[in-house]
Amino acid sequence: MSGVSSSPSYPTNNSSPHSQSVASATTTSPPIHPAFTISNITNFIKITLSIEKSQYNTWSELFKIHARVHQVIDHIIPTEASPSPDLKTTDPNIWKRLDDVVLQWIYGTISDDLLHTIIERDFTAEQAWNWLFNIFNDTEKYIKRIERRKVNK
Numbered sequence: 001m002s003g004v005s006s007s008p009s010y011p012t013n014n015s016s017p018h019s020q021s022v023a024s025a026t027t028t029s030p031p032i033h034p035a036f037t038i039s040n041i042t043n044f045i046k047i048t049l050s051i052e053k054s055q056y057n058t059w060s061e062l063f064k065i066h067a068r069v070h071q072v073i074d075h076i077i078p079t080e081a082s083p084s085p086d087l088k089t090t091d092p093n094i095w096k097r098l099d100d101v102v103l104q105w106i107y108g109t110i111s112d113d114l115l116h117t118i119i120e121r122d123f124t125a126e127q128a129w130n131w132l133f134n135i136f137n138d139t140e141k142y143i144k145r146i147e148r149r150k151v152n153k
Contacts, residue, residue: 050111056136076129
């Protein structure tokens with residue numbers, strides 16, 4: 001019987017176990033989004049943003065470059081062109097995961113004081129980005145927000 005099995009879980013008469021492994025090895029899975037490949041953002045953005053050092057312009061430029069390279073710039077600046085503008089509607093789960101990745105990048109590159117100032121439940125990356133912009137471009141709002149935080153604690 002030359003190794004042919006009647007069990008449906010084995011290869012059919014027309015294929016060998018070798019041909020099945022070759023076929024499965026050539027099957028392509030969907031590509032991984034580049035943003036999911038970053039495990040440590042501080043390897044790319046070496047500045048920790050803080051109020052004391054006043055490096056917002058440098059930090060924000062480095063961050064935007066990184067976001068463009070990893071195709072998530074639309075998560076912080078929605079008016080910029082995105083390589084996949086329909087992702088928010090076509091796959092909201094992936095969009096949310098990517099937004100959380102960008103939010104982690106933001107949180108991972110700012111000082112503890114800034115983190116405690118801007119972190120909010122269910123914040124999006126765009127909201128965190130805008131808060132940081134406002135903090136560094138409008139110190140009065142920042143001071144009021146800190147005062148509110150102290151009162152609410």
